Amino acid sequence: MKNFSFLISLIVFNAIIFSSCNNKNQLQLVSNGVSNYEIVIKSDASSDIKNASGVLQKYFQIISTAKIPIVTEEHQSINKKKIVVQVQNINKNQLKISTENSNIFIVGGSDSAVQNAVYEFLESYLKCKWYSPTAEEIPTSKNIVLSNTINYSYTPNITTRTVHSKLFYENPEFAAKHKVTTNAFPYYVPSARVHTFNKFIPEEVFYKTNPEYYALRGTKRLPTQLCLTNNEVYEIVKDSVASLFRQYPDANVISVSQNDNQQYCTCEKCKIIDETERSSSGTMIQFVNKIAANFPDKTISTLAYQYTRKPSKTKPLSNVLITLCSIECDRSAPIEENCIDFSEDLKGWKQITENIRIWDYTTQFTNFLAPFPNLHTLQPNIQLFSENNATWVFEQHSHNPSELFELRSYITAKLLWNPSLNIDELITEFTNGYYKESGVYVKKYIDLVHEKIQEDNDFFLFLYGDPSQAFNSFLKPALLKQYNSFFNEAEKAASSPEVLNRVKCARISVDYAILEACKKGISEDFQLVISDKNGTKSINPVVNQKLINFYETCKKNNITLMNEMGFTVEEYFNNYKKSLEVASQPNKAFAKKVTLLTKPKKYANENPQTLTDGALGGSNFYANWLGFEGANLEAIIDLEAVTEISSVSTAFLQVSNHIVFFPVKVSYYYSNDNQKFEKLGVLKNDTPLTKTSKINDIKYFNLEFSKVKARYIKIIAENMNKAPYWHHAADLPSWIFADEVIIN
Structure with missing residues (x-):
């Protein structure tokens, strides 16, 4: 009964927003398709502010057909009310939405904050929803009414928000709507973003003539990492950094960071520093500080990653950006529960620097399309980052289409903006909005697969794992059958080809898990081949059809990669056909x-x-x-x-x-x-x-x-x-x- 009352209240609330009303506590922005408001900007407004005002004007017209004019302060009408869109002298990341004397103020402390304020106004007060670059939900009404007592202010703790998804990178307007960056490394020198040691001192150029530049491993110098106590290494890196900043004068961040391995230098000089610092980040921070001192107006980014994850005793300089990476963590539960060492390292870095960037991971890199039930961990993890000086968070998803790609992109962006949002409500909002009448079945799948992994306290959900590890857990045969039935119902419920295609994309993870289960032959119901009464083997027609459906859905929707190693859907399809041939x-x-x-x-x-x-x-x-x-x-x-x-x-x-x-x-x-x-x-x-x-x-x-x-x-x-x-x-x-x- 309580939920029913809430639903009625919600319906009434929405009816008030888009109805005609003369209550003195309400503002009639549009009445019968006509508005007495102007959008007011300053005469010297930047192009970003003009664009943001244009977005506001555009959605007012889509909703109500009323085209509210955009004017400068000098040309505003005396007899019209104002929607003021401008930069004010407040925190550069802060935004405010307020009403005063029947006027509306949509402001921020910078151009980007004003843009965020416009989209926040459209979403929170005009109920616009943007689920993907091609799917949005915009209400329509000839009448728009708002409360006359709006006084909203918000300053996000995470000020640089990145979701590694081509939905945002390839669609800047969609990224703006969700207040995330349009590339993975904004502000960085393009050619020096991460794992840069070998870029500064490439093995092909220096190793044979100068092996002493590289890491001592046992009795050998190997080009795995640099020897950070070698002064010539310092001079080469310093000169390379200076050259790159000259080459890219608009960039203000460069990465001076270890290669992607754990083969660091163990020479006597490096070893003494690391032992004194009680961490292998000791040599790294001392080296990076020395580089950073030469570029006080720039930011030198480095990694706290694997062997350098533990904080050093030496404090990073104020222009050193620590990029702390959570690659080792179990994704079946929040980091503070299942990856305590990482959370302790984060808190340790917080004690010595305010300049922390988090590099977090949200997908299974060896199997982009596999079920990866970690959605319940996103909110507590982002909250942990936000509470520990991480003003910059990079959530590394697959970039390319993957399991529940649109949903993951949507809710991750939402939580980066506001970590206190309710994750279950976000998922429900998306599944109902994006999958329409089929959404209830997609949500049933999401709920059940997450319920089952949380019941298995011993399961380690690894970034480099495989669905085969879960065939005795959240992907056991009975559950695979249940997930499959949810998507069968979802397909039946779809009332349009567009929604049906979205459902088919959502089910590819379950189809992939079933295909892998059949390859492994986990039960009588999941086999590559079947035998007749004479023992003659033939390809299981159910598997064959499942493979064709999987391949055709991927091909239709330009889903091309199976994993980060470049293994393609085409290769998977052909290899699977070879497996069917071998098995039969x-x-x-x-x-x-x-x-x-x-x-x-x-x-x-x-x-x-x-x-x-x-x-x-x-x-x-x-x-x-x-x-x-x-x-x-x-x-x-x-x-x-x-x-x-x-x-x-x-x-x-x-x-x-x-x-x-x-x-x-x-x-x-x-x-x-x-x-x-x-x-x-x-x-x-x-x-x-x-x-x-x-x-x-x-x-x-x-x-x-x-x-x-x-x-x-x-x-x-x-x-x-x-x-x-x-x-x-x-x-x-x-x-x-x-x-x-x-x-x-």
């Missing part, structure tokens, strides 16, 4: 015993039978791949009886940024006594690793030969053993990951 063909190795002669590590439960269990690996090493770190794969498969064969194939994975490389070569042998083995053939990797190799790929090492009779098949896949010197993980052990062995 006979395999004499299926379910046969595997003996490993070398020891695997960590993944696929280190289970040798991963190689013959019929489950096929995906594009991520969590998904049914058997991994070997710094060692070869050597395995023997027992076919249980002497069998005639003429081909053997093994799939291998490459994820080069995670030190997962294809084997150098794969050798196949056969035997009938498991003692003496004869060589069947050797396949060299015809795409050896280079700096330009595909980051994410799957390769089949398929050998065909004249028929032989064999019981035992030996496979030896030769590991590179270590990452090459130019790789960010130089000299660290490399991995090989193997999947299903097919013998026929």
Whole structure:
């Protein structure tokens, strides 16, 4: 009953806004499509203020058909009321919306604050909603009435707000409506935004002649990071920074920051500083402070990231911007609950600097399109940042279309502007507005998948994880069926092709999870192939149709990437078709015993039978791949009886940024006594690793030969053993990951 009363009150409230009324406590802005108001700006108003006034005029006309004129103060009419749009002498980020003597004042402390004030007025008082660049909800009425007692003031704590989404980057007007930046690194030198050590002192130029410029790792100098106590390194970086500021005079921020690895310098000088500072950020802050001292009118940005995340004892200079990164955190719960070390580091930096930029992460980078139920963490995390001197927050989403892309972009921007907004109300507002009559079913999916992950206290929701990790949790078979049914209902409810297409885009994450579940064969309902009563295998038609629907929806909506490594939807589609082909063909190795002669590590439960269990690996090493770190794969498969064969194939994975490389070569042998083995053939990797190799790929090492009779098949896949010197993980052990062995 209480909720029903609230709904009635809301209806009455909206009716008052868009109705004709002569109450002295109300302002009649528009009556029957006519207005007695003018939008008043100063004669010397900037182009930004003129544009903001034009936006206000435009939406008044869309709502009521009344075109309210824009005039300067010198030309305002005596007998007309005013809507004043101007900059005032208040905090540069503050905005105010107020009424006085039947006039309306929409003001801010800067041009950008005035623009924010205009959009806040349109959204909060005229009820305009902008869900995506192509979906908005604008009320229409010949009469617009507002309260005559408005006195609203707001100053956001987070003053630079970025959501890493092309919806904002490619649509500046949409970004303005949501008060976020139109690029990831506003104010920065374009060519020096992050991970800049190798840009200032590139390995290709300096490493062979000056290895002392680089990090000492054990007994070797490696071009992974710089040696920050080397004075020549300081001079080169200082000169590079000066050159770039001259090249980009309008930029006022440059990044002087570590490369994207943890291979920092351990030479005696660097080591003493880091030990004294009780953090590896010690050498970093001392180095960056030294650079920053040369550019007092500019900002030098650096990273507090991985090995430099813990605060140093040395305080950063006032023109040093600390960019604190939360990459390690579990996303199944708020940071203060599941990533206490990070929250403590944030509070530690707060004690020594007021210049903090947060680099937060909101998607699964290895699987953009997978269910990633972390929406319940966004608000408490942003509140944590806001309360700890983070005036600049960069929420790194996928940039490209991903799971619930429009919804995530919308609510993240809303929370950056006002962290106290109710997250559930925001989600409901969006699902009802964007998915219309289908929204209730999309919301049911969102609610249930988030409820289920919060019930699983042991689940680590990782940025570099995989849906296969959740098949015993929030993606278990019964839940996948339920999610699928929600989207079936949502599609049935859609009353227009446009809404139906939005629903299909929303369901691609569930479809992707189901496709991966079938590849792994997690239950009888989720299988790649089915068998008839004679045991003849054929491709599961449900899976085939699901794959086609997934691909066609992605293609229609320009959804092109599966992950940050550049693995495309097209490649996924073709690889999946190959998996269907592999799964449907006979395999004499299926379910046969595997003996490993070398020891695997960590993944696929280190289970040798991963190689013959019929489950096929995906594009991520969590998904049914058997991994070997710094060692070869050597395995023997027992076919249980002497069998005639003429081909053997093994799939291998490459994820080069995670030190997962294809084997150098794969050798196949056969035997009938498991003692003496004869060589069947050797396949060299015809795409050896280079700096330009595909980051994410799957390769089949398929050998065909004249028929032989064999019981035992030996496979030896030769590991590179270590990452090459130019790789960010130089000299660290490399991995090989193997999947299903097919013998026929």
